[in-house]
Amino acid sequence: MILLVILAYIFFLIAFVLYSYWGINHISTYGYIGDSTHTMKIIYIVVSSIVILTTVVLLITMSMGII
Amino acid sequence: MLEKASFYPGQDSKEEIVLFIHRHWFSYVRWVFTILLMAIMPIGIILIMYYQGSWEGIFYYSVSSKYFIITFLSAYYLFTIAFFFTTWVEWYLDVTIVTKGHLINIHQDELFSRKVAEQSLLRVQDVSSKINGFFESIFHFGTVFVETAGEQPNFKMINIPNPTVVASTILKLHEELVESFNDEERFDEGAGVDSVEPTKKTNKENNRSKLLYTADLQFIPQKKSKPQPENKVIVIQNPNIHAEKDVKQNQIPQVVKVTESQKIEKENILRTNIDNTKPNNNQKTIIIQKTKIIDKEKAKGDLEEGKVIKF
Numbered sequence: 458m459i460l461l462v463i464l465a466y467i468f469f470l471i472a473f474v475l476y477s478y479w480g481i482n483h484i485s486t487y488g489y490i491g492d493s494t495h496t497m498k499i500i501y502i503v504v505s506s507i508v509i510l511t512t513v514v515l516l517i518t519m520s521m522g523i524i
Numbered sequence: 525m526l527e528k529a530s531f532y533p534g535q536d537s538k539e540e541i542v543l544f545i546h547r548h549w550f551s552y553v554r555w556v557f558t559i560l561l562m563a564i565m566p567i568g569i570i571l572i573m574y575y576q577g578s579w580e581g582i583f584y585y586s587v588s589s590k591y592f593i594i595t596f597l598s599a600y601y602l603f604t605i606a607f608f609f610t611t612w613v614e615w616y617l618d619v620t621i622v623t624k625g626h627l628i629n630i631h632q633d634e635l636f637s638r639k640v641a642e643q644s645l646l647r648v649q650d651v652s653s654k655i656n657g658f659f660e661s662i663f664h665f666g667t668v669f670v671e672t673a674g675e676q677p678n679f680k681m682i683n684i685p686n687p688t689v690v691a692s693t694i695l696k697l698h699e700e701l702v703e704s705f706n707d708e709e710r711f712d713e714g715a716g717v718d719s720v721e722p723t724k725k726t727n728k729e730n731n732r733s734k735l736l737y738t739a740d741l742q743f744i745p746q747k748k749s750k751p752q753p754e755n756k757v758i759v760i761q762n763p764n765i766h767a768e769k770d771v772k773q774n775q776i777p778q779v780v781k782v783t784e785s786q787k788i789e790k791e792n793i794l795r796t797n798i799d800n801t802k803p804n805n806n807q808k809t810i811i812i813q814k815t816k817i818i819d820k821e822k823a824k825g826d827l828e829e830g831k832v833i834k835f
Contacts, residue, residue: 465595480609487632494616497609504605505605516591519591
């Protein structure tokens with residue numbers, strides 16, 4: 458059951474990364490020089506990375522029995 | 525794909541952008557509330573369950589439930605972030621660009637769906653603005669309608685800040701463009717599309733030419749003669765005729781004679797236009813390029829630029 462949950466999460470992460478990649482690529486193409494798209498890209502990448510890293514850390518600590 | 529220096533496909537690099545309009549910030553407020561609700565909702569549910577005492581029962585129901593809750597929450601928040609990103613891109617890249625000659629409306633439907641509509645300001649027939657509702661009146665935003673001639677679709681730009689100013693600016697640019705064409709171009713009613721032959725134009729005329737062919741093919745650009753190189757013009761007039769009479773530009777120079785006393789090297793006379801067909805034989809004009817005076821003392825006063833020599 459745990460493996461199934463983690464496998465589903467990994468599939469979701471792959472879809473999320475692909476979508477994000479094409480989305481960022483899209484606004485890099487159609488964004489304008491000096492506008493807010495660059496800031497938005499940084500915010501998006503940073504927040505998404507924090508969420509993913511936190512999840513991974515929590516899963517690892519749970520598997521080690523700390524939580 | 526757009527180049528980094530351009531704002532819309534097919535933009536002329538020399539075309540000046542007058543207005544660059546994003547949608548009003550208030551039109552994104554509903555998405556902000558939606559995203560905040562999405563972000564708060566799981567936390568609220570957990571807090572409610574925690575205070576009711578049912579949270580620990582669920583969390584410690586089995587080992588797999590912990591993994592499920594954490595991965596579900598992670599996926600949920602990633603989805604929320606992606607949703608926020610998508611709606612922001614749809615809002616932010618929805619822009620209207622007004623240049624000296626064009627009106628461009630870029631509509632970002634979804635993240636991967638984009639529509640660019642471009643129209644010449646020459647085709648604009650009527651521009652109107654509309655501010656409707658409580659929030660639109662308070663925050664000064666609304667809708668701008670641009671009616672165009674022919675079968676071209678009309679423009680409807682929603683959530684535009686200061687729509688009255690935008691509408692008046694578009695109208696003003698349209699009028700300026702029409703005036704510039706009326707001043708510089710010749711309108712030929714009998715000319716059809718086939719009769720328009722693109723001609724080489726100077727850089728200064730490129731923008732106008734582009735507008736010309738995309739906007740209205742009934743206008744034919746007036747062919748302008750190439751600017752003459754730096755020439756010295758000596759006008760030799762018969763003293764019997766009124767000496768003050770100016771030589772018009774369209775008068776073609778006539779019989780040329782250079783006397784020996786002027787000491788001009790004939791090899792350096794590069795261009796002379798002689799036309800004997802003109803009826804006015806009283807004026808004699810010579811166009812001399814790069815004249816070289818051998819005897820400066822004798823020629824002094826005779827060949828000064830713009831000097832009228834009488835004989």
